[in-house]
Amino acid sequence: DIQMTQSPSTLSASVGDRVTITCRASQSISRWLAWYQQKPGKAPNLLIYKASTLESGVPSRFSGSGSGTEFTLTISSLQPDDFATYYCQQYNSNPLTFGGGTKVEIK
């Protein structure tokens, strides 16, 4: 199975900050990576697929980059609505696996 490791596990930031979350795969997954946002008590919501393609309706302050084994999710200017937990997911090979999550908290 491909292991997905996210860092940090928790991040404290202020509104307006630039935030970067990292996701590392235990083996190359090309660009087959998705990012999701999950708010407390809600279902996950797709933000980005194929490492850098923004899902329709997702604000442009979100961006993704990377290939192979290292990927990043960047929020260019953190907004109050962005405080949530973020998960990466690889879909290069089965079983599909998720990272452990990064919680973005208010500083």
Added chain:
Amino acid sequence: EVQLVQSGTEVKKPGESLKISCKGSGYSFTTYWIAWVRQMPGKGLELMGVIYPGDSDTRYSPSFQGQVTISADKSINTAYLQWNSLEVSDTAIYYCARRAETYEYFVPWGQGTLVTVSS
């Protein structure tokens, strides 16, 4: 609007059986894979398995093979997740999610079903 609506909260005792549901609308239910994802309290996301409602082709993640049964009734656009004998460790929120048409990421997701197993 593409939507997945799940059945409501369940409270069960160990050893009991359970079947929860996920009803799709706003798209051709038979032509998209549906996944079931577990989220244990305070933890991350785990893919349990997927089903293709068009022909009920079902694939389980190794950790969940033999532990649950995934099924679908295409006549009513509904997928199911079933346990024959629940354990306390099955306490979790269970999400269904539609797989993208060509690639294996998930959008949208159902609202989740909380299953609590306690004696």
